[in-house]
Amino acid sequence: DADVTQTPRNRITKTGKRIMLECSQTKGHDRMYWYRQDPGLGLRLIYYSFDVKDINKGEISDGYSVSRQAQAKFSLSLESAIPNQTALYFCATSETGQGDGYTFGSGTRLTVV
């Protein structure tokens, strides 16, 4: 099994719909992150969590919300999807956030039509 598992792998949804992306990890790390990746813009941080009771906004949190259900689970919701939220979404985890780096999931490709 992968260290970081994201579901679904692909999703097409309509404008205005609520959608949830799920992430679970088996690394035993406290720190988890949600990023989106767009061509030419790279990876941008949406939300991060350092433990179950700690949730923080990243640089592009508008239109998104998160829930840390357990140490191993961190979900991302789009409350009312819009087309410019079409992107590749990655969940990641890290032990310290420093030189040990991040372990990423395989991503969710989301298309909002």
Add this chain to the structure above:
Amino acid sequence: QKEVEQDPGPLSVPEGAIVSLNCTYSNSAFQYFMWYRQYSRKGPELLMYTYSSGNKEDGRFTAQVDKSSKYISLFIRDSQPSDSATYLCAMISNSGGYQKVTFGTGTKLQVIP
């Protein structure tokens, strides 16, 4: 001006060539420097990290950091078709107690057999 600049490529080289991938940055507060490799439809995976100026070797890969010039490089010796991927540089700074990670936009590399 972006904090981290990376040539998007694509970079096409013959098998066996030495590849040089580069990033420049403007933020003197960056302390850790990393290189990630991302295969198509996969999440980034950590290749190398370093926190000091100079070179770090790992097999066919060498990471080089020049803090005075604000420039980092990744060299790949004896490149293989399996090295074909997008390479992302990433840099960490401490920002209000949080280790902020800034990613480059990635350079797409193709190694031709």
